[in-house]
Amino acid sequence: MxxxxxxxxxxxxxxxxxxxxxxxxxxxxxxxxxxxxxxxxxxxxxxxxxxxxxxxxxxxxxxxxxxxxxxxxxxxxxxxxxxxxxxxxxxxxxxxxxxxxxxxxxxxxxxxxxxxxxxxxxxxxxxxxxxxxxxHPCQVLADLLTLRELFGADAASRRIAYVWSYSPRQKTPGVLHSSMMAAALLGHRATIAHPPGFAPREKVTRSARAIAARSGGDITLTENLEEAVKGCAAVYTLSWKSAVLTGQEEIQARTRLAGRWRVTAPLMRQASDGEEAVFLDCMPTTRGEEVDAEVKDGPRSRIFQQAENxxxxxxxxxxxxxxxxxxxxxx
Missing domain, CATH: 3.40.50.1370 (Aspartate/ornithine carbamoyltransferase)
Structure with a gap:
């Protein structure tokens, strides 16, 4: 068999x-x-x-x-x-x-x-x-096709910022983990921006960085939202459950981050690697929580291209x- x-x-x-x-x-x-x-x-x-x-x-x-x-x-x-x-x-x-x-x-x-x-x-x-x-490997395959369509042969050299954004709902880190591993496998450049207590799972970061060291990729973690988007070609909004905070501790931490950790129009204006960065989102997201409506529905949004892919x-x-x-x- x-x-x-x-x-x-x-x-x-x-x-x-x-x-x-x-x-x-x-x-x-x-x-x-x-x-x-x-x-x-x-x-x-x-x-x-x-x-x-x-x-x-x-x-x-x-x-x-x-x-x-x-x-x-x-x-x-x-x-x-x-x-x-x-x-x-x-x-x-x-x-x-x-x-x-x-x-x-x-x-x-x-x-x-x-x-x-x-x-x-x-x-x-x-x-x-x-x-x-x-x-979530299926989502990330579609994201990789979208990046290829947007940036062609330069996709590996263009930095993608994966940004933790507030949501009242706990979400699985599946898209984040698969994105990190895909970037490592293909030699891509990924920056993960997260608030304290919401870093990716340590075993995933360790594994992705080991693979990236062989492929020529780069996996960077930062707690500075504004620094994360500088020099990036795309801003990808995500939300995921904390790996270290539990129960009310996480709910309170998440609530304190509302409004501050969101993809806004001013943040997108800072995002550029020589040309305006595009906005990516695997959905579902709520306008006014993870992302501003003018970003999600704006001319730099490629969310429905992602969905089609x-x-x-x-x-x-x-x-x-x-x-x-x-x-x-x-x-």
Missing amino acids: ITPRHLLRIQDLSAEEIRSLLDLAEALKRGEGSSTSLAGRCIGLLFNVPSTRTRVSFQVAAAQLGAVSLPYGTQELRLANRESIEDTIGVLNRYLDALVVRWYDMNEPGAGHERLRQMADLARIPVINALDDEE RLHTQKALLTQLFDGTLRGEPR
Whole structure:
């Protein structure tokens, strides 16, 4: 039996595989390639929390490739009545050709990623991480395509500022962690701006910097919001749960940061590497909380380009998982 290839972390792909996947996504976006390459395939989507961009883009990607997508929440399956993961995956193995999973609970940091890893260990079909409490590789593939479209061959040399922004809702650090690891793998330059107590998880920073040392990339952390955006080509707003603060301690810290840690029009005016920086956002975000409306809706915003690219990179990912391009363990 051939071991299925899973995508649980962005580093499950090599730099060469990421570039190949982006090449295919570009071609598919231009309308090149077969629209029925996945005819007869069934793609399951298992989500324990709501989703707009990830769910809809995977459904449309499957349909445009000729596959059927079958979305369901965990409350719709016997998982809700304590059926084991072993039994659930044992059954889904017999019905589906791939399983896309979003699973996390902000009250149990790390448990979602472990659940996905457990599923992948049991699965005889590809398991794709559609966001857990550690990573969001699918979002970051779309971000990489967007950066390639914006900056071309210069993408690796253009600094991207990933800015922690206030939100009353605790959010997973998945996009942040995958962004850091992708930048490291591809030799990109990333600055992460965060307030005290909201640094990325230390193990992720350590790993990303070790990989960047080999690839020629750079991963910089700073608690100075204004310094972070100077010399950058893009400002990417994110919010994520603290790795060290808990309970009321985090809620109080987060509340104190409201208004101060937000992407504003004056902040964007400081952001430039010789030309005006663009604004990026994986969404959802609330105008007036993480970002000013005039920035999110302004001429420098590229958020809907990012959102569209979810479709193209996921079509490329599904195609390569089934055509043999992505086979076995990463190189």
